[in-house]
Amino acid sequence: MKNNPIGVFDSGIGGLTVLKEIMDVLPNEDIVYFGDTARVPYGPRSKETVTKYTFQCINFLLTKNIKAIVIACNTATARSLDKAKEKYDIPIIGVVEAGAKTAASITKNKKIGVIGTEGTINSRAYEVEIEKIDPKISIIGKSCPLFVPIVEEGWADTDIAYMAATRYLQDLKNENIDALVLGCTHYPLLTNTVAKVMGNSVTLVNPARETAKDLKNVLMKEGLLREENKTPKYEYYVSDGPDKFKQIGENFLKKTIDNINLVEIHRY
Amino acid sequence: MKNNPIGVFDSGIGGLTVLKEIMDVLPNEDIVYFGDTARVPYGPRSKETVTKYTFQCINFLLTKNIKAIVIACNTATARSLDKAKEKYDIPIIGVVEAGAKTAASITKNKKIGVIGTEGTINSRAYEVEIEKIDPKISIIGKSCPLFVPIVEEGWADTDIAYMAATRYLQDLKNENIDALVLGCTHYPLLTNTVAKVMGNSVTLVNPARETAKDLKNVLMKEGLLREENKTPKYEYYVSDGPDKFKQIGENFLKKTIDNINLVEIHRY
Known part of the structure; x- marks a missing residue:
C-alpha cells in the first residue's frame, strides 16, 4: 500500500x-x-x-x-x-482547509482577504473554515473573473495582468488586510503580479x-x-x-x- | 397572431x-x-x-x-x-447565417476574420456558412477568451480591453483581412476597442x-x-x-x- x-x-x-x-x-x-x-x-x-x-x-x-x-x-x-x-x-x-488554517495563523490584525472565482467566493468556503478557527477574524472576499483566462493565455506576468490585479485588489488594499488567500488553483501563477500590487505588508497564502x-x-x-x-x-x-x-x-x-x-x- | x-x-x-x-x-x-x-x-x-x-x-x-x-x-x-x-x-x-451573409457580401479581397469564444471558433460555424456562399473566401478564426469577462466586468472601454485586443487581433491584421465578424454576442460592446485596433481598412460585422x-x-x-x-x-x-x-x-x-x-x- x-x-x-x-x-x-x-x-x-x-x-x-x-x-x-x-x-x-x-x-x-x-x-x-x-x-x-x-x-x-x-x-x-x-x-x-x-x-x-x-x-x-x-x-x-x-x-x-x-x-x-x-x-x-x-x-x-x-x-x-x-x-x-x-x-x-x-x-x-x-484544498480549502489547509489554506484557511494557514491564513488564520498568519493574520495579526485579523483581516484576511480571499480571492477566487465567483463560485468560490459566493460559496463562502474559506470564510466558513476560517470562522471555525477564529470567529473574530473578518474576511473580505473578492472574485476576479479575468484571472483564470489571463493565466490560461500565459499572460500572468504581463501589463494586462497587472492592470486587472490593480482594479480587483483595490478594495482589499483599502480594507488593510494583512493576509491574502489565493483561493483558486490558477492563482499561484499570478503570485508575482498580486504581490507587486498588494505590497510587502500582505502575506500571500497559497493553499496548494x-x-x-x-x-x-x-x-x-x-x-x-x-x-x-x-x-x-x-x-x-x-x-x-x-x-x-x-x-x-x-x-x-x-x-x-x-x-x-x-x-x-x-x-x- | x-x-x-x-x-x-x-x-x-x-x-x-x-x-x-x-x-x-x-x-x-x-x-x-x-x-x-x-x-x-x-x-x-x-x-x-x-x-x-x-x-x-x-x-x-x-x-x-x-x-x-x-x-x-x-x-x-x-x-x-x-x-x-x-x-x-x-x-x-x-444568429450565424445573417452575419455570415453580410461578411461575404462586404469582403473585397476575400479574406474574412471571425472572432468568438473558443467553442464558436472550434465549431467553424461561420466558416461553414460563408463557404456555402463563396468557397473562395478564406476565413481566419481567432478565439478571444478574455473578451467575455472583460465585457461582463464593464471594462470594454478600458486600457485592459485595448491591450487584450491588440494581442488577440495581431494575427488577423497580419493576414490582411478586410472584414471582421464579431462572432460572440458579447463582442458588440467591444466595437470601439476592436475598431481602434483593426483600423479603417477593416469593416466590422455585427451579426446581432x-x-x-x-x-x-x-x-x-x-x-x-x-x-x-x-x-x-x-x-x-x-x-x-x-x-x-x-x-x-x-x-x-x-x-x-x-x-x-x-x-x-x-x-x-
Missing part, C-alpha cells in the same frame, strides 16, 4: 498547481492526476451535480490503486469533501502549498509514506482535449507532461 | 445585444427574452445537450404565445438551429444587427409584422441570478431592465 500512487483530481488544469507542490513536498511518490476537462468548470453547477462528478473522479482514481486522494479543486472541496469522506475509506484531503504539506502529514500519520527511493512515476488522465491540457498545463507545472490519456469519466 | 410577441433566447446575457438591435429595428414589437443563466455557457456542452436545452428554451417561450423565435446564441445556433427548424412550426432565426434585419424580413414575408402602433412590452425571464442579470444586462441593453422573472427551465 505504501508504494501505491496518490490520486489527485480537479475540474481541469488548475489542480496542476497543487500537483506541482505535492511533487515538491513528496518527491518520492507516484501520482495519478485526473483533470475533468470535458466538464470544466464545476463552479456554476449544483451541489448534487458536483458531488456526482466528484464521486466519478474518485471512482476512476480508485481503479489506479491509489492510497490517498487530493481534491485539488475549490468547488469540489467546498461542495463535496464531506460527502466523499463519508463514502470512501481512504484518506481524502481537500499548504495542502501538499497537509497531505504529507496525513500520509505519515497513516504510515503510508513511500519508502522506496526511486524516480517517481506520473500519469495524467483527462476527459477531453489532451493537447490543450499539455500546452497550458506545462506552464502550470513547469515541466514536460507526457503520458496523457483520455477517460470516459461518465462511465465511472 | 401579428400582435403576439417575439421570443428571443440565449444561454445568458449576451443575447441582449441581439435584443437591443431587434428593439431598434422593430420598435413596435412586444418581446419576451429568456436567458438560461443557470446553464451558461453552452459552449463546452455536447451537441445533444445543447439541443435539449434549446428545445426547452423554445418550449418555454411557446407558453408566451410568441409568433417567431430568435436564437440569440452562437452555440445554440451552430448546434441546434436545423433540428429546431425541423421540430417547430414557427419562424426560427439563428444583421439578425434583427433578417427577422424583420421574415416577419414581413410571413405577414407577421405588428400593425398596432403602441408602446411595446418587454418581459425578461432567467433561470438563475436575476440581480446579476439586471446589473450586467443594463450595460448591454443601454436601458433599464424591469420585469425579470425566474423560470425552472428544466421543467419545459
Whole structure:
C-alpha cells in the first residue's frame, strides 16, 4: 500500500498547481492526476451535480490503486469533501482547509482577504473554515473573473495582468488586510503580479502549498509514506482535449507532461 | 397572431445585444427574452445537450404565445438551429447565417476574420456558412477568451480591453483581412476597442444587427409584422441570478431592465 500512487483530481488544469507542490513536498511518490476537462468548470453547477462528478473522479482514481486522494479543486472541496469522506475509506484531503488554517495563523490584525472565482467566493468556503478557527477574524472576499483566462493565455506576468490585479485588489488594499488567500488553483501563477500590487505588508497564502504539506502529514500519520527511493512515476488522465491540457498545463507545472490519456469519466 | 410577441433566447446575457438591435429595428414589437443563466455557457456542452436545452428554451417561450423565435446564441445556433427548424412550426432565426451573409457580401479581397469564444471558433460555424456562399473566401478564426469577462466586468472601454485586443487581433491584421465578424454576442460592446485596433481598412460585422434585419424580413414575408402602433412590452425571464442579470444586462441593453422573472427551465 505504501508504494501505491496518490490520486489527485480537479475540474481541469488548475489542480496542476497543487500537483506541482505535492511533487515538491513528496518527491518520492507516484501520482495519478485526473483533470475533468470535458466538464470544466464545476463552479456554476449544483451541489448534487458536483458531488456526482466528484464521486466519478474518485471512482476512476480508485481503479489506479491509489492510497490517498487530493481534491485539488475549490468547488469540489467546498461542495463535496464531506460527502466523499463519508463514502470512501481512504484518506481524502481537500484544498480549502489547509489554506484557511494557514491564513488564520498568519493574520495579526485579523483581516484576511480571499480571492477566487465567483463560485468560490459566493460559496463562502474559506470564510466558513476560517470562522471555525477564529470567529473574530473578518474576511473580505473578492472574485476576479479575468484571472483564470489571463493565466490560461500565459499572460500572468504581463501589463494586462497587472492592470486587472490593480482594479480587483483595490478594495482589499483599502480594507488593510494583512493576509491574502489565493483561493483558486490558477492563482499561484499570478503570485508575482498580486504581490507587486498588494505590497510587502500582505502575506500571500497559497493553499496548494499548504495542502501538499497537509497531505504529507496525513500520509505519515497513516504510515503510508513511500519508502522506496526511486524516480517517481506520473500519469495524467483527462476527459477531453489532451493537447490543450499539455500546452497550458506545462506552464502550470513547469515541466514536460507526457503520458496523457483520455477517460470516459461518465462511465465511472 | 401579428400582435403576439417575439421570443428571443440565449444561454445568458449576451443575447441582449441581439435584443437591443431587434428593439431598434422593430420598435413596435412586444418581446419576451429568456436567458438560461443557470446553464451558461453552452459552449463546452455536447451537441445533444445543447439541443435539449434549446428545445426547452423554445418550449418555454411557446407558453408566451410568441409568433417567431430568435436564437440569440452562437452555440445554440451552430448546434441546434436545423433540428429546431425541423421540430417547430414557427419562424426560427439563428444568429450565424445573417452575419455570415453580410461578411461575404462586404469582403473585397476575400479574406474574412471571425472572432468568438473558443467553442464558436472550434465549431467553424461561420466558416461553414460563408463557404456555402463563396468557397473562395478564406476565413481566419481567432478565439478571444478574455473578451467575455472583460465585457461582463464593464471594462470594454478600458486600457485592459485595448491591450487584450491588440494581442488577440495581431494575427488577423497580419493576414490582411478586410472584414471582421464579431462572432460572440458579447463582442458588440467591444466595437470601439476592436475598431481602434483593426483600423479603417477593416469593416466590422455585427451579426446581432444583421439578425434583427433578417427577422424583420421574415416577419414581413410571413405577414407577421405588428400593425398596432403602441408602446411595446418587454418581459425578461432567467433561470438563475436575476440581480446579476439586471446589473450586467443594463450595460448591454443601454436601458433599464424591469420585469425579470425566474423560470425552472428544466421543467419545459
